[in-house]
Amino acid sequence: MIFKQTWKGKNCSEGIYFPASVPGNIQADYARAHGFADLQFADNYKQFLPLEDDHWEYETTLAFTKSEGERVFFVSHGIDYKYDILLDGALLYSYEGIYRPVELDLTDKLKSESLLSVHIYPHPKRAGAPVGTRDEADASCKPPVCYGWDWNPRLLISGMWQDAYIETRDDSYISVPKALATLNDEMTEGSVKFDFDCAKACEISLYDADGNCVSRTNGREMTVPSPNLWWCNGQGEAYLYRYEIKNAHFSREGHIGFKRLRFLRNEGETDPREFPKSRYTPAFTIELNGRKILGKGSNWVNPEVFWGEIDEARYNELLTLARDANMNILRLWGGASVCKDSFYDLCDKYGILVWQEFMLACNNYLGTPEYLATLESEASYIIKNLRSHPSLAFWCGGNELFNSWSGMDDQSLPLRLLNKLCYELDPTRPFIPTSPIMGVAHGCYLFYSHMQGGEVFAEFQNANNTAYTEFGVPSVASLESLKRIIPEDELFPIERTPAWVAHHAFDAWGAQNWLCLDVLRSYFGEPKSIEDIVENSSWLQSEGYKGAFEEMRRQWPHCSMMLNWCYNEPWITAANNSIIEYPAKPKKAYFAIKDAMRETIFSARIKKFSWREGEMLEAEIWLLNDRPEVVKGKVKISLCLGDSVTELLEWSAEAAANRNTAGPTVRFILPHADTDRLTLLLEADDGRSSSYCFHYRPAPAPIKKVKMLNM
């Protein structure tokens, strides 16, 4: 039996009690109780800054009449971050780390009425780190995003972020089971090992998706001949089997899936041709169930600032959008690290592969004995908890650790420890120490930047990486959202006010980002209204992302993965690379990417965004195919300039399973037209079209050079 308790909380420096939500975050409870102004508005997040170094306490009163043979447990699925648990003031348990659950047998200590309390220590901050920076996060296993990121306000949260309850157990109790499903090399037989504790004998039954029992055992292992395989989105069904474990008085259920995933070397990658020779690039092409597949997806970040408040419904609205956008993989970026269990259940169901990172990002985690001990405890739990999910694709140490802004290395002990733990606990899954690894690339994050050699189109057309696992194009939020976060009188003209800065429009990554007014001005001149800015910014983002994703698809099978930075966001940003606004509102770019990710599309490779009358427009036409079967199709290519439509070409094409076909190049001298947009339209005979809407100027005058101020 499970009993949900009512909890109250207090800030230990004040001693006033307030209602506490479990699961939740105590800072959110405190804010509600103290009438904090709307977090989303202006720079209200700063209300939370004075709370960073406070101690907190949760309390609940337990009043049970114990039954014979029953034991009473306090169970918590995780508490953030360093805490003690006390019963009637006596210390029961201390721990550091947010992921490992705790189960405490209270039976022999309970009085007729007992006080259970959880004491939360202040947030860990590395001594000597610059105050208020994310450097403070590098001596602990607290996910660093809440120390402030270029799209997450600094808001240090803690508390009972996962489910917690009192559970009474008798000898029929079955512990939460884990089922490890593996597939033999030939993929002709599945095996399942069940791991749970029960004092009584249990029967385990496995059911297929139609509800037929395919295996039953009184032991802990079973085999499944010729199992249906679990496929990722777009490659087949995400086939799941349901299992039930039961005895006379208790039962549990869960699901498994059978897949074989490994990395193969990227096509075209080999040793350097000449001596002296170094090594080849690491294998980074996903082979799923014997089939090489292109990884299409995005970088997932925490969907809430107060992640204790995330529930399955929040995950579900975001994950259905990912599935609908034809994504088959999400990278769970190390800054925010691991989600609640329901996230992985939904990924299992929707066929979304999970690239799971541990909680290291953009810092040099030095590997003191204390740090390593906490990391080992947290990571070994994470691995054991998640390895049973078919969606889990591979492990990664953390984000951008082998770059100058972090300073870690292959020898860093935290990464060697993680590799070791993954090898021991989950040896069939790949492990990479960080992203990017050799051959793989991150960036750039802008539509136009000197750092990327110009526009996003050229950037990726000139690149030749084995995967692009972060890249982005920012946009301003929708007008509706901007009105919610920016004081009305600051909406236009945009100035560097605290509200815009707090919401990452300025100074987030260089002075101009993520708003990028300089880029907008360079294409469109001085903006006339906030509506103008929103429209043009969304235009650049959607065409930029479309161009990047389709170019990376063209580079398949040399390029094996493409994940934009980033998918979602934890609060309303004024500007960001996200493609879904907080909480779950798709941007224009979302739909562009969804189109670019369709299993089969006709695509045009176009070199740049701005075109002038008299220039020759060139577009390479491709048939991109991610279907596991041969596709044939016909496309009609037209150019729309204002009201005038010119048919340029028709092409009949065929592409092999999971392969692309390069087609003809369209060349056309742009005529005069009184419009600022040109659209290249690719109409396929299956009724689905692709279109590329670019900037056009009738006057042949040279574009005015504007100095780019971004980094």
Next chain:
Amino acid sequence: MIFKQTWKGKNCSEGIYFPASVPGNIQADYARAHGFADLQFADNYKQFLPLEDDHWEYETTLAFTKSEGERVFFVSHGIDYKYDILLDGALLYSYEGIYRPVELDLTDKLKSESLLSVHIYPHPKRAGAPVGTRDEADASCKPPVCYGWDWNPRLLISGMWQDAYIETRDDSYISVPKALATLNDEMTEGSVKFDFDCAKACEISLYDADGNCVSRTNGREMTVPSPNLWWCNGQGEAYLYRYEIKNAHFSREGHIGFKRLRFLRNEGETDPREFPKSRYTPAFTIELNGRKILGKGSNWVNPEVFWGEIDEARYNELLTLARDANMNILRLWGGASVCKDSFYDLCDKYGILVWQEFMLACNNYLGTPEYLATLESEASYIIKNLRSHPSLAFWCGGNELFNSWSGMDDQSLPLRLLNKLCYELDPTRPFIPTSPIMGVAHGCYLFYSHMQGGEVFAEFQNANNTAYTEFGVPSVASLESLKRIIPEDELFPIERTPAWVAHHAFDAWGAQNWLCLDVLRSYFGEPKSIEDIVENSSWLQSEGYKGAFEEMRRQWPHCSMMLNWCYNEPWITAANNSIIEYPAKPKKAYFAIKDAMRETIFSARIKKFSWREGEMLEAEIWLLNDRPEVVKGKVKISLCLGDSVTELLEWSAEAAANRNTAGPTVRFILPHADTDRLTLLLEADDGRSSSYCFHYRPAPAPIKKVKMLNM
């Protein structure tokens, strides 16, 4: 008490006994007993081929009167490769792997006379691998070199290659101790943990190099304040402390040294400048006791074909030569892997750092459960056995595993296992999965090759790697050695006879190598005698190596290590990249390298080998300094052409500790002279000169192009 036994051996398919040497190899015993012709001569090694799949047995008779309280052990320090140990026909022990020692308590099983036998199984060969190739080695942990390499004849050896004896022990017995010495981060305090077993209390004393006792304990740990540090050759004293462990009746001794070694990032290596950005190169600069040092050394291979016959004296003659050549590091290449213990003791003494590889080379070790189990057993022993040596610098998975000819990857389970074991058992030492890693390079191995863009000089002057951990220039053996291995009537002119092929002159690595007659012809025309070939080949090798080593020194501190392929050889080769002929005879190139490795030298950077009258000779002059102190000096540069000596320049220079100084460039139009050699002479005011002896032609006619046949 230790009792050395007399052993006899037999080939199980014959049943005839012969005397067996322990330590040794049973194939060598068999050859002696059966009057095999000299292994070194012609293709006599082929006599051993029919023995490959035989079973062997060792036998010895034990006759002991047991004393009260004493136990009798059979101890072997290692048996090659898969074997059973039997007492009076009853199986006592079975094992696969050559490194892990065995200790068997025979006390309760011994009769008044007992027969101890060791049964050796045939050599492991991967089923399905091409017969007679080194591919046969990739399913076992047998060091693969004996399956045949381009400088090692195929000669599959096995047997009791390490010490074996009967040992009686009472309760005062102290097991072979290991002492793990560590240094705190500030290098102000050393700690030692002793690991041994003894039923009685023991006292441990630690003595400094002058014999003064610096610490004494009845426990197992001690600290040493302000310890003298262990330095590698050229950077300070290889300071060792001696320890003694004793009780009333038994004592052991050993040595330790205190050092702190880690990898720092190579200077000048950073993230790619532009987006999309990948990772930076792995740290590969040795920092020893807080000082960055240039790794200068070579690749060590097995010094004998029959490695059971290697003893300390063999190691010593080779290691004193390495020390005298100013080397501070040797790479123990994975094909031959681990040496006997005395090797590491000598390296501790001479200050030679050891890069230790596990027994994987140039194959794809697939990581079956059986393979991984053997690897874990062998590797965990190796780590525990060697980690106490101050000379041990870092671990490496094996040779060239991330190249197309091998096919392993970061995900390969054997390498993840090795990383894990090293992390667990020896976390303060770096681990690299293979050589070359990213940034580091292997090759080329020739004086001239299209694969390296021409001559060895240009090859490395145009390269920019973080380290060169294999590179070579071959030479023909000395005439004396050639006469020992090649039938007299085949010495000249050289034809592709079995003797020349057996000794790697042809078909070792491409058709022409290692003899490289094509290269010799291209510089010197048709050879007139074998003496002519020996002289010119040695000339190319010594100038090629000198040019390469000095160029790599110039690239310090970006380039952090330089190790030529290879140092020694296991038998007399007709031609090889080695700088020491079997058994321990330095080649002309050895002396050139010794000179190039001097702590401080004036060096000339010269672009090519062949010069003609009228050409402008250019030479950049450098002062190279590997001393840990500022050096000053003056150099006089002269050109010698026949008898004529022209003084070109004088330069006074200064170089910081462990840093180089680039100086002026000498330019000089070459006059006419009746000679085929020009020598650039750099005479330093410390009396030590460098000289570069290059090819000169008085006639200005173009050099005849000869097609290069090497790969």
